[in-house]
Amino acid sequence: MTTVYVRYDSVGTILEIFFRDQPDMILVAHDDKEPAIAKYLRGPLGREDRFPPLKKWQLWLAALELEPPIVKADILTTVSGMADMSFKDKETIRIMIEDAQDYSREDPRIDLLAVAMGIPPNQMDDLWRWAAEFRPL
Known part of the structure; x- marks a missing residue:
């Protein structure tokens, strides 16, 4: 388990993930194994959700x-x-x-x-x- 720091937009979409707390940013600490966090880390552009023909x-x-x-x-x-x-x-x-x-x-x-x-x-x-x-x- 690694703690990561997540910045969200106003509707709760992940914008960025950091491995250290960032000064002057509103971040939420999470375990990097949480499903949504792990998915973002694997593919921040959401390509994992697309299926090729x-x-x-x-x-x-x-x-x-x-x-x-x-x-x-x-x-x-x-x-x-x-x-x-x-x-x-x-x-x-x-x-x-x-x-x-x-x-x-x-x-x-x-x-x-x-x-x-x-x-x-x-x-x-x-x-x-x-x-x-x-x-x-």
Whole structure:
């Protein structure tokens, strides 16, 4: 644990973090392990909150690395068997899975896909960031 000193704007957004108290500044002492502080220290520009688009192959190669591995064909079968979804919704997801050339994490259908894959949203976020690092050989 390290104590850091944080300067906030009028609505509580972190403006700066210092490792020593600063004279003539209104700062609040915090533990550097507090989630909001640690997140700011990792990426003060908020890039951590953005998700790059994934190519189709990046998403499905990442799914194969899970334990147990997830295969596209199994997900399509799962989606087609979802009784609470309309035919149109199922077909929309099938088209998205099979025909999209890349995926956006912000697309709400990705969360439906995550549910079908049995992946909680925060794990999907981690998987997404990890898959974005994949490069073609």
